[in-house]
Amino acid sequence: MKRALTIVFLALLMVALSGYSPADSAQGPKARPEVKLSFDHFYDQAELTAALKELQKAYPDLMKLQSIGKSYQGRDIWAVIINNPATGPAERKPGFYIDGNIHGNEIQGAEVALYTIYYLLKNSGRLEFVDRLLRDRSFYIIPTMNPDSRDYFLNLASDSNSPRSGLVPYDDDRDGLLDEDGPDDLDGDGSITYMRKRDPKGTYRTSPDNPMVMVPCRPGEKGEFIMLGSEGLDNDGDGLVNEDGPGGYDMNRNFGFNWQPNYVQRGAGPYPFCWPETRAVRDFILAHPNLMGAQSFHNYGGMILRGPGAKNLGETTAQDRQVYDYIGKQGEKILPGYRYIVIYKDMYTVYGGTVDFTYNLLGIFTFSNELDFDQYASTQPASQRRGGEEEDEEARSRMFRAGAGLEEIIYHQLVLMGEQLVEWKPYKHPLYGDIEIGGVKKMGRRVPALFKLAETCHRNAAFCLYHADQLPRLKVENVSLKKLDSGLYQLDVRIANERVTPSISFQAVQRKLHRPDQLKIQGKARLVSAGIITDRFRELSEPVKVRENYLPVENGIPGFGFVDFRLLIEGSGEINLIYDSLKGGYLEQKVSLK
Numbered sequence: 389m390k391r392a393l394t395i396v397f398l399a400l401l402m403v404a405l406s407g408y409s410p411a412d413s414a415q416g417p418k419a420r421p422e423v424k425l426s427f428d429h430f431y432d433q434a435e436l437t438a439a440l441k442e443l444q445k446a447y448p449d450l451m452k453l454q455s456i457g458k459s460y461q462g463r464d465i466w467a468v469i470i471n472n473p474a475t476g477p478a479e480r481k482p483g484f485y486i487d488g489n490i491h492g493n494e495i496q497g498a499e500v501a502l503y504t505i506y507y508l509l510k511n512s513g514r515l516e517f518v519d520r521l522l523r524d525r526s527f528y529i530i531p532t533m534n535p536d537s538r539d540y541f542l543n544l545a546s547d548s549n550s551p552r553s554g555l556v557p558y559d560d561d562r563d564g565l566l567d568e569d570g571p572d573d574l575d576g577d578g579s580i581t582y583m584r585k586r587d588p589k590g591t592y593r594t595s596p597d598n599p600m601v602m603v604p605c606r607p608g609e610k611g612e613f614i615m616l617g618s619e620g621l622d623n624d625g626d627g628l629v630n631e632d633g634p635g636g637y638d639m640n641r642n643f644g645f646n647w648q649p650n651y652v653q654r655g656a657g658p659y660p661f662c663w664p665e666t667r668a669v670r671d672f673i674l675a676h677p678n679l680m681g682a683q684s685f686h687n688y689g690g691m692i693l694r695g696p697g698a699k700n701l702g703e704t705t706a707q708d709r710q711v712y713d714y715i716g717k718q719g720e721k722i723l724p725g726y727r728y729i730v731i732y733k734d735m736y737t738v739y740g741g742t743v744d745f746t747y748n749l750l751g752i753f754t755f756s757n758e759l760d761f762d763q764y765a766s767t768q769p770a771s772q773r774r775g776g777e778e779e780d781e782e783a784r785s786r787m788f789r790a791g792a793g794l795e796e797i798i799y800h801q802l803v804l805m806g807e808q809l810v811e812w813k814p815y816k817h818p819l820y821g822d823i824e825i826g827g828v829k830k831m832g833r834r835v836p837a838l839f840k841l842a843e844t845c846h847r848n849a850a851f852c853l854y855h856a857d858q859l860p861r862l863k864v865e866n867v868s869l870k871k872l873d874s875g876l877y878q879l880d881v882r883i884a885n886e887r888v889t890p891s892i893s894f895q896a897v898q899r900k901l902h903r904p905d906q907l908k909i910q911g912k913a914r915l916v917s918a919g920i921i922t923d924r925f926r927e928l929s930e931p932v933k934v935r936e937n938y939l940p941v942e943n944g945i946p947g948f949g950f951v952d953f954r955l956l957i958e959g960s961g962e963i964n965l966i967y968d969s970l971k972g973g974y975l976e977q978k979v980s981l982k
C-alpha cells in the first residue's frame with residue numbers, strides 16, 4: 389500500500405533550492421570594494437599577485453587564494469578556489485580546474501585564467517548563469533604554473549618561443565655547464581630577433597615586394613644575405629651561438645602518466661614530477677578529488693585539443709568520446725576559427741602531458757586549448773594555418789632562418805603600425821663583423837595583439853564556463869515509499885543527471901580509478917538490501933550488494949540520464965537519503981518512514 393510522503397528538502401541541497409539567495413546577500417554587493425581589472429595588457433607576476441589579492445579582499449566569501457608552492461626562483465604559484473559556501477563546501481561539488489602558462493612564453497593563458505576568475509566574481513549576484521555555476525560547481529584555477537619564465541618572458545629579452553622551460557638551470561648541450569650561453573639582446577630592445585649579413589654568396593635575398601621579407605634563393609639565383617640565426621653571441625666560445633639558454637626542459641612532458649625519457653622525447657626531464665612547479669600542481673590536483681572537468685591553456689594555433697597525447701594509449705572510449713565531442717563541438721562555436729582535434733593524431737605526440745595525466749589517471753574530462761592564431765592568416769582554412777608550438781629544434785630553426793613572410797610583415801606594418809617589428813639595422817658583431825639585426829619581436833607572434841586580448845580572454849572563459857556547466861548536475865526525483873507487510877519500507881528513488889558529463893567517467897569506471905558513487909541512508913534505520921531497477925514497467929531490478937548502510941553505484945549516473953534505485957529499509961522515523969558522488973556532487977534529502 390502506498391502512503392503519502394513527507395519529504396523535507398534540506399537547505400543545503402545543491403539542486404532545486406527554493407530558498408536560494410545570491411552569493412553576496414550577507415555582505416550586500418555594495419559593501420564590496422570595487423575591483424577593476426583591464427585586459428588590454430599582460431600581467432607580470434607582481435601585477436598578477438596584486439590583482440589576485442585585490443579580488444580576494446573584495447570577495448572573501450567566494451574566493452580563496454593560496455600559494456601551492458614556490459617556483460625554482462622562489463615565486464609563489466598561485467591557486468584560486470572559487471565557491472559559494474552558502475550552497476555547500478567546494479569539495480562536495482563537481483570541481484572545474486584551469487591552468488595556464490605551463491610553457492613560460494605562452495603567457496596569455498594566465499590572462500584567460502585571471503579573466504575567468506574576475507568574470508565569475510564580478511557577475512556573482514548579477515547574472516543567473518554565474519550564480520547557478522557558483523551554486524553547484526567549484527573552480528580551481530592556477531593562472532600561471534610557470535611564474536619564473538613568465539617574468540623572464542615579460543621583463544627580460546627573449547623571443548616568442550622562449551623560455552618555454554622552467555628556470556632550473558639545465559645543461560642543454562651536455563658540456564657540463566648550465567645555461568652558459570643564452571640569447572643576447574645585442575641592440576638592447578628587449579627582444580631577441582634575427583641576425584643577417586650581407587654576402588653575395590648568401591642563400592637569401594630580400595623580397596621584391598617588401599624589403600623586410602627574406603626569401604630563400606632559388607637554385608642559380610644570386611644571393612644577398614646569409615642568415616645567422618637568433619640574435620646573440622657565443623658566450624662560452626664553443627663555436628655555437630645561444631646553444632644553452634635558461635632552463636631547457638618541458639614541464640608539459642614531466643607529468644607522471646605515460647611519461648617517456650629524454651631519449652624518446654626531448655624535454656621530459658630526468659624523471660616524472662622532478663620540477664618544483666610540476667610537483668606543486670600535481671599535489672594541488674590530487675588534493676581535490678572532486679575535480680571532474682579541466683582545461684589547460686597554451687599557445688598557439690586556435691585548437692581545442694583532447695587526448696590521447698600519444699598513440700600507445702589507444703583511442704578514448706566511445707562512452708567518454710561522446711562527452712568530449714559534445715563539449716568540443718560547442719567549443720568550435722564559442723571560439724570561431726578554433727578546431728576541436730586530438731593531440732597525437734592532429735598535432736603531434738606528447739608523452740607525460742597534463743591532459744593525459746588528469747584524464748587517464750584521475751578520470752577528469754580535460755581539454756587543452758592552443759590560444760589564438762595568426763590574424764593575417766584568418767582568411768585561410770583553419771586546417772592550413774600555422775599552429776602547434778614550433779617546439780622541436782628543427783621547426784624553430786626553420787622559422788629563424790626564414791624570418792617572417794610577406795603577409796605577416798604587412799600585418800605588422802599596417803595593422804600594428806610596426807610596434808612589434810624591428811626594421812633591419814646595422815650592428816658590429818664581435819664574431820660576424822658587420823651584420824644587421826631585425827625581425828618580429830617577442831610579442832609580435834603567438835600572443836594576441838593587445839586589441840584582441842580581451843576577446844581571447846572572454847571567449848575562452850566562456851568555453852570553460854560552458855564545460856563547467858556541463859559537469860554532472862544530479863537531482864533526486866521520483867521518491868516513493870511503500871510500507872511492506874513485513875514491516876520493511878520499500879523506498880524507490882531516481883537519481884537523474886541533467887548534463888552531458890556522467891557522474892563517473894567511463895575511464896574511471898573501467899580502470900577503477902576512484903571510489904564509486906554511494907547511495908546512503910542515515911538515521912535509525914538499516915539498509916537491508918537494494919537494487920537498480922532495470923525495467924520500471926515490469927518492476928524488474930538487479931540486486932546490488934549493499935555495504936554498511938550504503939550501496940556502491942559502480943557506473944555512476946549517465947550523462948543526460950538517470951538510474952532508478954529500490955531500497956529495502958528497516959527502521960522508523962526520519963532518515964537522510966544521501967547520494968554521494970566523488971566527482972558528481974552531493975545530494976541530501978530527508979524521508980520520513982511512516
Ligand SMILES: [Ca+2]
Nearest residue numbers: 559561565632
Ligand atoms: Ca651547457
Ligand SMILES: [Ca+2]
Nearest residue numbers: 573577579580
Ligand atoms: Ca634585440
Ligand SMILES: [Ca+2]
Nearest residue numbers: 569622626628
Ligand atoms: Ca656557445
Ligand SMILES: [Ca+2]
Nearest residue numbers: 570620621630
Ligand atoms: Ca649567447
Ligand SMILES: [Zn+2]
Nearest residue numbers: 491494686687
Ligand atoms: Zn604549450
